[in-house]
Each structure stands twice: as structure tokens, then as C-alpha cells.
Amino acid sequence: MARRDWWWVISAVLVVATAGGVTTFAALKSDADRSLIHDGALTVADPTRIFVPVPTDGSPTGEDPDTAGLVAALDEFAADPRLGHLVGSVTDAMNGEVIWAREATEEVRPASTVKILTAAAALLTFGPEQTVTTTVVEGEEPGTAVLLGAGDVDLTAAQLDGLAADIRAARPDGDPVDVFVDTTRWSADNFAPGWFREDIAAGYITPMEPVMMNRGLTDAARPHGPRSAEPAVDVSRALGERLGARRFGYTTAPADSRVLATVTSQPLMDRLILMMRNSDNVAAEALGRELALSRGLPADAPGAGRAVLDILTEHGFDVSGARLDDTSGLSDGDAVSTGLLDAVLGAAARGTELRPLLDTLPVAAATGTLTNRFDDRAGRGWVRAKTGTLTETSALAGTVTSRNGRIYTFAFISNGSEILPARDALDELASTLRVG
Known part of the structure; x- marks a missing residue:
């Protein structure tokens, strides 16, 4: 059994x-x-x-629920021994009332539900249309070019083709161009405490450098396949091959160098959808480092975690007691309450700034990490939620529309449990909200 987040995505x-x-x-x-x-x-x-969706003008949504009956049903399912130590929170998104809570203020290991917090902080800071521009400049040595890592970890082969064409146009002599990469935008401390080197080949993480192809995946067609141990060098090599390069590797770009080519990333919203639906740790860590830089913090895992919590605090969320050793949830040292996760989701359901967050969540039995879940459950197609999985930790946090038209947000985290049994029990618990 793999130690980290794992998925079986067969079809969507x-x-x-x-x-x-x-x-x-x-x-x-x-x-x-x-x-x-x-x-x-x-x-x-x-x-x-x-x-x-919950109207922003405060108008009613759905019929009045049988709250007492729903709470009794949640209590019954929450007692399932498959869930180990369960904490949770459920909120009526229309009025913001917490209708069910089970140790909702306790900070526990959240796994990849941390990405909800990272996505929220990114939307609040950058907005859904933000893009990242990667630049190639002329190197100090004749016949060289330097790729400046700017935070885009999802360059494609087609984008490298475009960069190569622009570089050739800017250097009409037609001579080979050796390509190097400057990664000094982010901290040299590129591997967080609580991560494991074997997780690189397992596909969960890569050393965090500010420019990569396909989030460091060695095969772009395999979204959960192995990753590279030197993702930035891979980019300099791939671009250099297109330009007849004989050398590649790391360097520091000279100041005020002539720009040879640029390429722009997808908008933030597209990157968030990929991050959330695939539960991509590299995408989440990249965003965290850019959030850290936006606040003058070190662009490493601790700085990224601090930035996310500071941003949420400034927007009125109670993060007291929370700890983020990273911004993907891969670290065992992360600690978050279900009350915080539920509060962020509730704000997304009711408010304009965070509402795009709901569009990033996988749909039960349809997309992303929920593709092969909820098949025989009432929540099929109605639950939208972020998953979280580590050894002895299973989590689910999102929204659901009840049969009487009510919108609920929820966060459930199970610690000290076996993954598959706990996952099945969480699907039943979330489906209880659909039944209403």
C-alpha cells in the first residue's frame, strides 16, 4: 500500500x-x-x-430542512468504527449555521484537504485570471540563453516549441544556443520536512523549482506517474535540444539582459481546477511559494504555509491552532480543523471572491479523485468535494445539494483508520446530507 495520496482514475x-x-x-x-x-x-x-448556488442576496434556497432528523442520521453514520477518530463539521450554507459538529475545533492531520485553503488564499490574493510569465534572456556568455523560473510549473512541449522559435528569430545567425535555467526565485531549500525522496518516483512530489514541464511528470500522459528529480534542468535540456544546445544546467542570469522570448501560463482558475481535481501536490506547492513571495516571506514550504494562514486570517477566518508545514497536505506535520475547512467552503458558497473555489471541486462518481467513488450512493453527482488520503488518514470536504434543495458545506477527517474502509464510510456520511 502506498504511503501517500493514491488514486485509481479509470474513466471520467x-x-x-x-x-x-x-x-x-x-x-x-x-x-x-x-x-x-x-x-x-x-x-x-x-x-x-x-x-x-446559494444566492448572494440572502434569498431562501430550498425547503426548510428536518435538521433534527439530519443530525440524528449524521450521528449514526459518524459512529461507524471504520472511521476511526472522526472529526467533522456541517453548515447550512444559506444562513451560515453550523448544524452538526464533532470536535470541529480539533486540529488533526488533514491530508490533501489542505489544498482547499491554498486555493482559497490564491483566489483572494491573485484572482482567477492571474497568469505567470516565463522569460528567456540572453546569457552573459556568447551563444547562451537563460530561462528565468517565474513560478510556472506546467510548461508544455508546445510552449517550448514556441520559445525556441522566438529565440531563433531573436538570434538570426542560426548558431546553436546553449540553454541554462535560473531557479533563484524560490528558496534552494526545495524539499520540505515530512516529504520522502521515494515519493518522487511514486509520483507525489518533486524538488520544488520555479519552472517545470508538466509539473515535473516524466510522462505528461500519466498525471499520477513518476516525477523528475531535477525538473528545472529538464526544462533547460528540452529547450536546448530544440536549439542544438551542447550544454545545459543551472546558472544565474545577468542583470538587465536582453529578452529573447516569453511564454504565459494558463489563468489561475485553470491551474486550480487541475490542482484540485487531480490533487496535484506540485501545483499546490508552487502556488504556496508564489503566495509567500507576494507577502515578502521565504519561498519555501514553511513560508508558503505561513502565507496561506496569514491571508485567511486577514479575511476573517479563525486559523488559531492550525499548522501548515506545506501547502499540499503531503506533510504529516500539517494540522487543520474541520471547522476551518467548513468555514472556507461556506464562504465560497455565499460570497463572490471565493465562489470560483466550488467549481474546482471533483464531482462524485464523475471527475477527478472522485471518479470511482459514490457509485451506489445517494451523493452520486450531487457531492462536490476535495479528497485527502495519507496512511491512516482519509478526508472529504465540500458541498452537497440535498433532495429538498438545501445547500450544505461539510468537512470530515478520519484519522487512525484504514484507507479503503474509511473512504467508503465517508462517502456514506456525505450522502446522508443528500438524503437530507
Whole structure:
């Protein structure tokens, strides 16, 4: 059994309904003389609206719930021995009332639900449209170029092709260009306490450097496959190969060098969706380091964790007692309460700044790390939640629409439990909120 987050993502099915209007189709037949005969128009009824976000104007959503009955059901499922030591919090997103809590202020090991906090801090600081620009400048030595790591860890082969073309255009002599990489934007301390070197080959993490291809994955087609031990050097090598380079590696770029080429990342929202749905630790750690820099903190794992908690504090969240040794949840030293996770999700359900956070969450039995869960549960298609898995830790935090139209946010963390049994029990617990 793997020690870290692990997934079995076989397939994903996501059905998107478009509301509004009537769609008309014409059936066409061709007879022997090739004339066309039009049958009567077919109509498709307006789809049932399955998710109603909490209105920001305070208007009611859904029927009044049977809160007492729901609490009794939650208590019953929470007593399941498969859940080990369970802590949790459930909130009625419409009015912000916590309707069920079980040691919700206790700080426990949260695993990858930490990414909820990282995503929230990034949205509050940068906004969903923020991008990162990576620059290639002329090196001090003739015939060299330097790639400046700027925080984009998801460069693609196509983007490197574009950089190479721009560099050739800026250097019309056609001679080979040796490519080096400058990683000084982030701390040289690129591997956090609580991480393990064997997790690089296992696909969970890589040394954190401010420029990578495909988040350090050695095969872009395998989102949970092995990662590189030198991701920034890999970029200089890959770009150099396109330019006939004989040398590559680390360097420090000279000041005020001529810019040869630039490339821009995807907007933050796209990067958050990838991070949350795939539970990608490298994407989360990259964001954490950029948040640290935005606050003048060291661009390492402790600085990133401090930045996330400081940002949340400044926006009114109670983070007292929380500890983030990293911003992905990979470290055993992280400690977070379910009350904090639930509060952030509740703010996302009710407020405009954090509302995009809800769009990043995997959908039960449909997308991301929830693709192969909830198959026979009432929460199938209705629960949207971030997963978390470490040895003896299983977590689930997100939102669900009840059958009576009520919106709930929730956070459940199970410590001291076996992964698969606890995961199944958490799916039952979240589905209880769907039944209402």
C-alpha cells in the first residue's frame, strides 16, 4: 500500500446540462431520388436544474430542512468504527449555521484537504485570471540563453516549441544556443520536512523549482506517474535540444539582459481546477511559494504555509491552532480543523471572491479523485468535494445539494483508520446530507 495520496482514475464521465430555451432538431431522410423529406420538428424539454448556488442576496434556497432528523442520521453514520477518530463539521450554507459538529475545533492531520485553503488564499490574493510569465534572456556568455523560473510549473512541449522559435528569430545567425535555467526565485531549500525522496518516483512530489514541464511528470500522459528529480534542468535540456544546445544546467542570469522570448501560463482558475481535481501536490506547492513571495516571506514550504494562514486570517477566518508545514497536505506535520475547512467552503458558497473555489471541486462518481467513488450512493453527482488520503488518514470536504434543495458545506477527517474502509464510510456520511 502506498504511503501517500493514491488514486485509481479509470474513466471520467461528466454530463453538462445547458439551461434556458428550447432546442429544435430536424430529422432528415433521403429517398431513392435524393430528395429530402423533413419530419416534424422534435423538441427537448428544458432540463431540470440540479444545482442552485446559494444566492448572494440572502434569498431562501430550498425547503426548510428536518435538521433534527439530519443530525440524528449524521450521528449514526459518524459512529461507524471504520472511521476511526472522526472529526467533522456541517453548515447550512444559506444562513451560515453550523448544524452538526464533532470536535470541529480539533486540529488533526488533514491530508490533501489542505489544498482547499491554498486555493482559497490564491483566489483572494491573485484572482482567477492571474497568469505567470516565463522569460528567456540572453546569457552573459556568447551563444547562451537563460530561462528565468517565474513560478510556472506546467510548461508544455508546445510552449517550448514556441520559445525556441522566438529565440531563433531573436538570434538570426542560426548558431546553436546553449540553454541554462535560473531557479533563484524560490528558496534552494526545495524539499520540505515530512516529504520522502521515494515519493518522487511514486509520483507525489518533486524538488520544488520555479519552472517545470508538466509539473515535473516524466510522462505528461500519466498525471499520477513518476516525477523528475531535477525538473528545472529538464526544462533547460528540452529547450536546448530544440536549439542544438551542447550544454545545459543551472546558472544565474545577468542583470538587465536582453529578452529573447516569453511564454504565459494558463489563468489561475485553470491551474486550480487541475490542482484540485487531480490533487496535484506540485501545483499546490508552487502556488504556496508564489503566495509567500507576494507577502515578502521565504519561498519555501514553511513560508508558503505561513502565507496561506496569514491571508485567511486577514479575511476573517479563525486559523488559531492550525499548522501548515506545506501547502499540499503531503506533510504529516500539517494540522487543520474541520471547522476551518467548513468555514472556507461556506464562504465560497455565499460570497463572490471565493465562489470560483466550488467549481474546482471533483464531482462524485464523475471527475477527478472522485471518479470511482459514490457509485451506489445517494451523493452520486450531487457531492462536490476535495479528497485527502495519507496512511491512516482519509478526508472529504465540500458541498452537497440535498433532495429538498438545501445547500450544505461539510468537512470530515478520519484519522487512525484504514484507507479503503474509511473512504467508503465517508462517502456514506456525505450522502446522508443528500438524503437530507
